[in-house]
Amino acid sequence: MGTNLITDMSCPDSQKLTLGAREAILPTSILFGRTICNYNADLYSEAQGEATDLSVMGVGSLKITENVSAFAEVAYTKSERPYTGAGATLGTGQTTNFNSSGIADPFQIILPIGHPDNPFPTARASVSVRLEDKLRTQTTTNENARAMAGLKGSNYGFDWETAVLWNRSERLQEYDNFFYIPTLKKINTGTSMATLFKDPTLTKDVKNKGSAEIMQWDAKATTEFGKLGGGAIGLATGVEFREERIVLAPDADLAAGNILGLANSVIDGSRKVSSAFIELRTPFLKNFEMDFAGRFDKYPGIKANFVPKVGAKWNVNDSLSFRSTYAEGFRAPALVQVLPGGSQFFLSGLWDPKRCEDDEQTPKPNATAADCSKSASGTGGANPDLKPETAKSYSFGLIFSPTRNFDVLVDWYKIRKEGEVMLGSEFQALKDEDRFPQNIIRDPNPVNWVTKDGVPVPGTGPLLSVKLPWINQGATEVTGLDVEMRMRNNLGTWGNLSSTFRGSYQISYKIAQVLGDVENNVAGKRPGLYDWNLSSGPDTPRFKGGLSTNWSQGPHSVSGSIAYVGSVSLMRNRDAGTIYPAEFCHYGTRKATDAVPNRNTSNPRFEEFEESCKVPDWTTVGLGYTYTGFKNLGLSINIANIFDSKAPYDPAYATSGYNTGLHNNRGRYFTLSANYKFN
Incomplete structure (x- = not known):
């Protein structure tokens, strides 16, 4: 080359x-x-693009008899979002190409020897091109229509309601100026660039269409019967039947693999679902009652399922109450998760552990530097073998009001999910290649395998594609405490003061990637670092909470708030059942004491300003004032993050620099508002 x-x-x-x-x-x-x-591509960057929206809704009701009435509702919304991009480009490397069934042959401009644009008499050449007059624009149009009609009434001791619902959503994605591969290939057979770029068939506009539709009928009724020590027994019951359908259809040329740089989403199918529920409220005593409930669900290809729920509440006296629940859960996979087909996408920056050393930068023998930051295709989405999620939850709590102005609510909970449906990650697929080799596709040519002591290692060819299907994760178990305290103070002529504290403490958070794996408590940790066997998982601070207070007197109202998010450890501790001799930080400069030599060294100064190796805790303070002394008019000013507290730095988020799931990038900001009520 x-x-x-x-x-x-x-x-x-x-x-x-x-x-x-x-x-x-x-x-x-x-x-x-x-x-x-x-070329300045930033000229085409948009912080907020043009938008067009339309929304129409109508609601009506009609009394048919003294006890029966009809109701109806119709709604329509439409939104259009155009986005303007820079001119179409072709790079010097290979570009991944897709057709409707998977990966097509990649494309790369290769100017052969003797090509009119190749300046090298004895070598081929590649070329990088940008067509400034071929702007890459994209327009997304979403439309939604909804209609509902039903009856409700009271007859024979029952309050009842029944309705029919139809809902349809459509999406149209229009892409302009994407390269048409049959024309583009002419450059590799001798056509000059000047001639090629004048060809009107060089680029094409692409339209992808999708729709989702639901037709549903349901009915429910409530009544009371019998008598227990605390009153009548309450009964609620209902049924539901619905049909779901989804269609994602790519442009014909895109499905044929003729469009460079776009991926397909191909799904077409439907299913019918039926369900029923029943609830009983049983007030055994004036101060003790229980609730019993159950739900039945039937999905195609899935065994009919029944899940129960039991709750109890005991009012010991006017100051103290206890409550408790036990429930089981069932959630079938969504339609798009099980239908044949799925989505395709582009992956970049992949570190290939089969072809790159543990330092993440040095390729193994017969590999290249590109293997340490690899670009590849991704396919996945649908998995017809998915099973429903199941869950069991327990809770026990109390409500304590020692005075009429002070309440304390405490709830302990434990929730365990098994077979939770989640989308696999490319990071996890590469890490688990030996366990699930079907998710990784490599070049099978032995010439390209890495070598060890000069001997090719089978199955180590360059990475071509990563499959990321929806999977049933082994198990997730969470145990924690929720606390709420409320105080109300009457200050007489000084007004009223009310304060509320809410906090959540996570006692344990356990994840099993596959049922049977060792489950360790990762509360307060980054799961995929603390236990290298896990996927990255959600960050789980031990404690999150906030305090808010409000003082009011006549037309004046002042409010203040404090919000707190706990820290998250970035230490490495174990790999499944293997516990390291000593914890070590996943980021920063590599040290001889590290248990394994694959620390992320992309930020070698990390430990200089984060000696504790964690995402620090974060506290923000807000203040607000409202005045309602004018007739029908309210004026407010609010200051959020009054001390301009910056979001804690997180090295895992290279683009934003902070964890977008826990923190935000808003500094101190002011909001002025006015509210006028018309008589």
């Missing part, structure tokens, strides 16, 4: 740039001293 050639075609003088030391080009490089056309 020859050297990449960047040429200066018709380029305005203002965009010309001569490459040199300032651009980190070595004097020995063929690019040194060359003039290129410097």
Whole structure:
């Protein structure tokens, strides 16, 4: 392969740039001293693009008899979002290509020897091109229509309601100026770039359509009967039948593999679902009652399922009450998770453990540096073998009101889910390749295998594709405490003061990637680091909580709030059943004491400002004032994050620098609002 050639075609003088030391080009490089056309793609970046929205809704009711009435509702919404991008580009490397059934042959511009645009007499050349007049624009249009009609009434001691619902959503995605591969291939057989770029068939516009539809009928009724020590028994029951359908249809040329740089989503199917429920409220005593409930669900291809729920509440006296529940859960996979087909996508920055050393930067023998930051195709989504999620939950709590102005609510809970449906990650697929080799596709040519002591290692060819199907994760078990305290103070002529504290403490958080795996408590940790056997998992601070207070007097109201998010450890402790001799930080400079030599060294100064190896805790304070002294008019000013507390730095989030699931990037900001009520 020859050297990449960047040429200066018709380029305005203002965009010309001569490459040199300032651009980190070595004097020995063929690019040194060359003039290129410097293109500013940021001109097409949009913080907030144009938007068009339409929404219409109508609601009506009609009294038919003294005890029966009809109701109806119709709604329609439409939104259109156009996005403008920079000119279409072709890079020097291979571009992943898809058709409707999977991966098509990748494409790369190769100028053969003798090509009119190849300056090398004895070598092939690749070329990088941007077509400034072919702007990549995208428009997404969403439409939703909804209609419902039903009857409700009271007859024979029952309050009842029944309704029919129809809902349909449609999405149209329009992409402009994407390369048409049959025309693009002409450049590899001798067609000059000047001729090719004038060909009107070089780019095509693509339209992808999708729709989802639900038709549903349900009926429910409630009544009371009999008598227990605390009153009548309450009964509620209902049934539901619905049909779900979804269609995702790609453009014909995209499905055929003729469009470069776009992926397919192909799904077409439907299913019918039926369910029923029953609930009983049994007030055995004036101060003690229990609730019994159950739900029946039937999905195609899944055994009919019944889940129960039992609850109890005991009012010991006017100041103290206890409550408790036991429930089982069932959730069938969503339709898009089980239908044939699925989604395709592009992956980049993948570290391939089969072809790259543990330091994440050095390729193994016969591999290349690209294997340490690999680009590949991704396919996945649907998994017809998915099983329903199941769950069991327990809770026990109390409500304590020692005075009429002070309440304490405490709830202990334990929830265990098994077979939880989740989308696999490329990180986990590569880490688990030996356990689930079907999810990784590699080049089978032995010439490209890495070598060990000069001997090729089977199954270590360059990464081609990663399959990320929906999977049933082994188990998740969470145990914690929720606490709420409320105080109300009457200050007489000084007004009223009320305060509320809410907090959640996580006692344990356990994950099993596969049923039977060792389950360790990762509360307060990053699961995929603390236990290297796990996927990254959600961050789980031990404690999150907040305190809010409000003082009011006449037309004046002042509120304040404090919000707290606990820290998250970034330490490595174990790999499944293997416990390291000593914990070590996953980020920063590698140390001889590290149990395994695969620390992330991309930020070698990490430990200088995060000695404890954690995402620090975060506290924000807010203040607000409202005045209602004007007739029908309320004026408010609120200051959020009044001390301008910055979100804690998280090295795992290279783009934002902070954990977008726990924190936000809003500094101190003010909100002024006015509320006027018309008589």
